[in-house]
Amino acid sequence: MTLDYDERYFHGKPQNSFHAAVNIPDVVVFPRSEEEVSEIVKLCDQYKVPIVPYGGATSIEGHTLAPNGGLCIDMSLMNKVKALHVEDMDVTVEPGIGWMELNEYLEPYGLFFPLDPGPGATIGGMCATRCSGSLAVRYGTMRDNVINLKAVLANGDVVKTASRARKSAAGYDLTRLMIGSEGTLGVITEITLRLQKLPEYSVVAMCNFPSIKDAADVAIATMLSGIQVSRMELLDEVQLRAINNANGKNLPETPTLMFEFIGTEAYSREQTKIVQQIVSEHNGSDFVFAEDPEAKKELWKIRKEALWACFALVPHFEAMITDVCVPLSHLAELISSSKRELDASSLVCTVIAHAGDGNFHTVILFDPKEEEQRKEAEKLNHMMVYKALSMEGTCTGEHGVGTGKMKYLEKELGLEALRTMKRIKTALDPNNIMNPGKLIPPHICF
Amino acid sequence: MTLDYDERYFHGKPQNSFHAAVNIPDVVVFPRSEEEVSEIVKLCDQYKVPIVPYGGATSIEGHTLAPNGGLCIDMSLMNKVKALHVEDMDVTVEPGIGWMELNEYLEPYGLFFPLDPGPGATIGGMCATRCSGSLAVRYGTMRDNVINLKAVLANGDVVKTASRARKSAAGYDLTRLMIGSEGTLGVITEITLRLQKLPEYSVVAMCNFPSIKDAADVAIATMLSGIQVSRMELLDEVQLRAINNANGKNLPETPTLMFEFIGTEAYSREQTKIVQQIVSEHNGSDFVFAEDPEAKKELWKIRKEALWACFALVPHFEAMITDVCVPLSHLAELISSSKRELDASSLVCTVIAHAGDGNFHTVILFDPKEEEQRKEAEKLNHMMVYKALSMEGTCTGEHGVGTGKMKYLEKELGLEALRTMKRIKTALDPNNIMNPGKLIPPHICF
Numbered sequence: 001m002t003l004d005y006d007e008r009y010f011h012g013k014p015q016n017s018f019h020a021a022v023n024i025p026d027v028v029v030f031p032r033s034e035e036e037v038s039e040i041v042k043l044c045d046q047y048k049v050p051i052v053p054y055g056g057a058t059s060i061e062g063h064t065l066a067p068n069g070g071l072c073i074d075m076s077l078m079n080k081v082k083a084l085h086v087e088d089m090d091v092t093v094e095p096g097i098g099w100m101e102l103n104e105y106l107e108p109y110g111l112f113f114p115l116d117p118g119p120g121a122t123i124g125g126m127c128a129t130r131c132s133g134s135l136a137v138r139y140g141t142m143r144d145n146v147i148n149l150k151a152v153l154a155n156g157d158v159v160k161t162a163s164r165a166r167k168s169a170a171g172y173d174l175t176r177l178m179i180g181s182e183g184t185l186g187v188i189t190e191i192t193l194r195l196q197k198l199p200e201y202s203v204v205a206m207c208n209f210p211s212i213k214d215a216a217d218v219a220i221a222t223m224l225s226g227i228q229v230s231r232m233e234l235l236d237e238v239q240l241r242a243i244n245n246a247n248g249k250n251l252p253e254t255p256t257l258m259f260e261f262i263g264t265e266a267y268s269r270e271q272t273k274i275v276q277q278i279v280s281e282h283n284g285s286d287f288v289f290a291e292d293p294e295a296k297k298e299l300w301k302i303r304k305e306a307l308w309a310c311f312a313l314v315p316h317f318e319a320m321i322t323d324v325c326v327p328l329s330h331l332a333e334l335i336s337s338s339k340r341e342l343d344a345s346s347l348v349c350t351v352i353a354h355a356g357d358g359n360f361h362t363v364i365l366f367d368p369k370e371e372e373q374r375k376e377a378e379k380l381n382h383m384m385v386y387k388a389l390s391m392e393g394t395c396t397g398e399h400g401v402g403t404g405k406m407k408y409l410e411k412e413l414g415l416e417a418l419r420t421m422k423r424i425k426t427a428l429d430p431n432n433i434m435n436p437g438k439l440i441p442p443h444i445c446f
Numbered sequence: 447m448t449l450d451y452d453e454r455y456f457h458g459k460p461q462n463s464f465h466a467a468v469n470i471p472d473v474v475v476f477p478r479s480e481e482e483v484s485e486i487v488k489l490c491d492q493y494k495v496p497i498v499p500y501g502g503a504t505s506i507e508g509h510t511l512a513p514n515g516g517l518c519i520d521m522s523l524m525n526k527v528k529a530l531h532v533e534d535m536d537v538t539v540e541p542g543i544g545w546m547e548l549n550e551y552l553e554p555y556g557l558f559f560p561l562d563p564g565p566g567a568t569i570g571g572m573c574a575t576r577c578s579g580s581l582a583v584r585y586g587t588m589r590d591n592v593i594n595l596k597a598v599l600a601n602g603d604v605v606k607t608a609s610r611a612r613k614s615a616a617g618y619d620l621t622r623l624m625i626g627s628e629g630t631l632g633v634i635t636e637i638t639l640r641l642q643k644l645p646e647y648s649v650v651a652m653c654n655f656p657s658i659k660d661a662a663d664v665a666i667a668t669m670l671s672g673i674q675v676s677r678m679e680l681l682d683e684v685q686l687r688a689i690n691n692a693n694g695k696n697l698p699e700t701p702t703l704m705f706e707f708i709g710t711e712a713y714s715r716e717q718t719k720i721v722q723q724i725v726s727e728h729n730g731s732d733f734v735f736a737e738d739p740e741a742k743k744e745l746w747k748i749r750k751e752a753l754w755a756c757f758a759l760v761p762h763f764e765a766m767i768t769d770v771c772v773p774l775s776h777l778a779e780l781i782s783s784s785k786r787e788l789d790a791s792s793l794v795c796t797v798i799a800h801a802g803d804g805n806f807h808t809v810i811l812f813d814p815k816e817e818e819q820r821k822e823a824e825k826l827n828h829m830m831v832y833k834a835l836s837m838e839g840t841c842t843g844e845h846g847v848g849t850g851k852m853k854y855l856e857k858e859l860g861l862e863a864l865r866t867m868k869r870i871k872t873a874l875d876p877n878n879i880m881n882p883g884k885l886i887p888p889h890i891c892f
Contacts, residue, residue: 087666087775088804110670130615141613143622144590157862164838165771166803167587169576169626169846171855171885172867176589176622180615197672220533224556226643226709263672264720267713274710325611329533357612358534392610400615409617416603420874421618427873428866439617 001029011072015060016318017368018378019403023065025052025072032077034150034158034189041187041433042156044071048431053183055125056098058118060321061402063129063182067437073187075124081105082190090147090164092192095124102193111195114139117398124188129400130180134303137356138230138262141398142179145194151178151186154429164192177424182400183435185428199230199262203272204296205289207279209255212236212339212351214283216332218257219355221278223328227271229356231260233303236339236351239310239363243302246309251302252286257355258303306352310363313348317365320377324388325359325397334391335360338384347376359397386411406441419446447475457518461506462764463814464824465849469511471498471518478523480596480604480635487633487879488602490517494877499629501571502544504564506767507848509575509628513883519633521570527551528636536593536610538638541570548639557641560585563844570634575846576626580749583802584676584708587844588625591640597624597632600875610638623870628846629881631874645676645708649718650742651735653725654700658682658785658797660729661701662778665801667724669774673717675802677706679749682785682797685756685809689748692755697748698732703801704749752798756809759794763811766823770834771805771843780837781806784830793822805843832857852887865892 002008003026012024026049031037044051050070057064066072079096086109093102099121103112116133117126125131127149132141139145148162161174178185209215215234222229235243240253257279261271268291276287290296310319326334335351342349342362353360364380366373385395385408395408410418422444425432448454449472458470472495477483490497496516503510512518525542532555539548545567549558562579563572571577573595578587585591594608607620624631655661661680668675681689686699703725707717714737722733736742756765772780781797788795788808799806810826812819831841831854841854856864868890871878 085773085775087670088773089669090773130619132613136613140590141615143613143619144586153862153866157865159862159866160860161863163835163840163858164773165805165834165840165843166774167578167582167589167771167805167843168840169587169769169842169844170840170851170858171626171847171863172631172870173576173589173619173622173626174863174866176619177870180617180619185618197670200672223535224533224643226646263713264716266716267709270710270712323615325613327531327534327536327610328612329531359611359613388611389609394609394611394614394616396615397611397613398615401617405616412609412616414606416599416605417607417617417620419603420599420605420620423873424618424623424870427869 025066055122056120061404063402147192150190153186201265205259207287213332232356234353234355239350242309246312320364322362323399326393330391471512501568507850509848593638596636647711651705653733659778678802680799680801685796688755692758766810768808769845772839776837
């Protein structure tokens with residue numbers, strides 16, 4: 001436990017300049033066990049002290065801010081692997097472990113956990129925000145890859161949500177209720193994750209298109225072909241320009257799709273050929289693919305360093321990163337119509353899409369010292385959210401609500417759904433101590 | 447709406463003799479729209495009349511019984527396809543449509559909905575019970591295949607749980623909360639389902655083993671190999687005997703695995719060869735496979751008619767069907783130790799397992815006129831549930847809780863989890879009108 005100002009400031013500081021400035025918890029605690037978490041939560045409930053669960057703090061939607069002060073519960077000391085079951089292909093971990101450390105631990109067993117959000121994200125935080133990443137098109141999101149979890153609720157009860165069986169029809173799905181609840185229903189203290197076999201073979205491929213529409217049509221045709229790509233990422237021409245600038249490359253500055261195919265050697269190659277054919281039928285060109293490990297790494301680096309390349313374009317700028325997701329048939333229309341407004345803006349905006357899921361991020365770069373630029377970035381963000389909602393999409397595919405997306409939930413889900421959420425929240429946390437001010441808009445009552 | 451006794455009796459009659467005998471609703475209604483459902487529910491809430499949602503009534507755990515009388519809401523007239531989006535690979539339906547009718551509708555589009563519970567099950571009922579079937583090893587359960595749904599809550603509110611985007615991190619997962627809630631939280635009125643491409647090619651294979659352990663080891667090795675079987679079903683020697691008897695066949699009466707592999711032609715064959723190799727490394731024999739459509743149908747018939755073959759063995763008998771599910775590493779141990787007790791019993795008991803999921807059914811045949819036999823069947827059921835729970839498993843992999851499995855939930859999930867479920871139930875249905883007496887054990891309070 002610490003009352004040290006620097007430590008509290010570190011835990012409360014906003015990720016971006018556009019989040020509220022003062023968010024410093026009154027105290028930061030570092031529990032080492034579920035029992036300690038339960039004791040802490042019980043005391044907070046008794047004295048009505050707000051609790052902010054804190055994982056890797058990589059969220060960009062303000063999930064770990066402490067707008068009401070209170071207690072920040074930093075889970076970093078609870079970072080152990082509790083049990084690995086190779087034959088069951090599952091692992092039980094504490095919430096503070098990072099997904100990258102977990103995968104290092106699993107590699108010798110030929111297994112991995114197939115979600116890849118930003119580096120630094122912890123499994124607990126990934127549960128809390130229902131995150132995903134570039135592999136979701138193949139393996140699903142956090143929703144699909146958690147077998148059970150334990151959480152401490154506001155009254156101090158330690159709840160185990162399910163057995164360790166792969167599937168179960170025994171009672172309400174408390175596992176899924178906690179996943180995506182962003183710390184507003186309880187503190188996650190243990191998670192059992194479903195694992196996957198490390199692919200035997202893989203191929204990485206890349207190709208270019210004259211338009212976003214052509215690239216999106218390839219995404220649709222690929223999904224309809226029944227091929228299970230493990231990754232299908234779309235970058236726009238501005239993103240390619242940023243990559244060329246940052247890395248001294250000379251890639252064509254046009255909409256680009258990148259693929260990863262996995263499986264046996266023969267099957268990975270077969271998938272590559274089928275998709276190459278689909279690409280050629282939709283005006284694609286320059287289809288290249290790599291099988292050699294070094295060549296694959298080099299090719300995939302283009303995607304991996306995309307965000308970094310954006311920041312290199314305009315150092316000292318911040319990024320507002322959007323996260324809309326729509327049914328796949330609307331992706332081309334949404335990106336194209338958004339890009340007309342993005343291109344007309346004075347700000348530099350790049351597009352990176354998880355094309356198979358209909359989820360895309362715009363990296364809107366702005367100077368945090370210029371209030372006008374921040375406003376312009378926010379305007380563009382709004383514009384895309386409203387477009388996505390008009391296409392039966394969501395304001396957030398994988399980043400979560402936090403404080404940033406609350407204002408869109410009523411339009412997306414309707415008042416009845418929000419009232420239902422509020423009823424659940426109130427039933428499980430009557431004193432509203434669990435991460436108050438996040439997820440459920442403050443005006444919702446029932 | 448009807449008050450007719452025969453109609454009420456039909457809707458209230460128990461599926462099995464071991465369910466409570468008197469379960470007749472006071473009235474049966476057949477709504478045609480969400481608005482009608484909402485009006486009905488509001489009135490019931492006002493007058494505190496119990497509501498029992500009624501789908502295909504194929505549940506075997508008493509979900510559709512009306513132990514408190516009240517109103518049975520038969521959803522059979524709400525059975526339309528509301529919208530098909532081929533490019534998005536999703537379909538929006540009313541709850542009363544059957545999964546088999548839906549798949550007939552989808553076939554011309556090259557798509558299908560990949561869950562195959564008993565014939566007659568409706569999509570609404572499948573949501574309510576979180577069902578699955580033999581394809582779950584590949585495609586997951588109802589939990590994984592619903593994009594959003596609409597439900598009428600106890601206060602008449604119509605809640606849409608999510609957008610139509612493939613993934614979303616926007617708020618509590620109300621979709622998953624409703625899936626598996628067995629009508630205790632609301633009446634499902636619309637569902638948007640994720641669809642799959644009809645496989646381009648498939649291979650069906652079968653092989654025999656000297657022991658259940660060998661067969662289960664093949665299931666584990668196959669899952670660890672990274673091969674995505676679409677089906678992997680295990681039948682025991684008693685089940686094989688029943689099949690031989692019923693169909694005049696001469697199959698070896700030993701533990702048997704049946705597989706289905708799908709994908710491209712080359713990949714289906716490659717998977718077959720890899721699994722054939724795994725089988726040979728685990729004492730398997732008589733590996734046969736079929737590629738010709740008629741031959742595949744003939745081979746798969748063995749599995750498809752397994753339950754019918756059991757009934758043919760002892761006509762006029764009833765079946766108590768168990769549904770435990772355990773982590774895969776425990777499957778062999780659980781089946782083997784259970785079989786020692788099943789074989790020692792005077793009743794005929796066959797085993798059919800969804801081997802890739804660790805889920806198995808025992809068909810325990812008994813004479814409903816003999817109280818002693820019913821008690822013996824129940825004793826065997828208990829025995830298996832307790833064994834499964836001691837192995838971190840669940841009392842129900844896919845059939846649901848209903849009235850039949852309530853007594854096991856506290857042991858499986860703990861009092862804290864059940865209290866949490868009860869809090870949610872009370873928050874959303876304060877008058878306890880929604881399918882009362884199901885899922886949450888009556889002694890739970892908070």
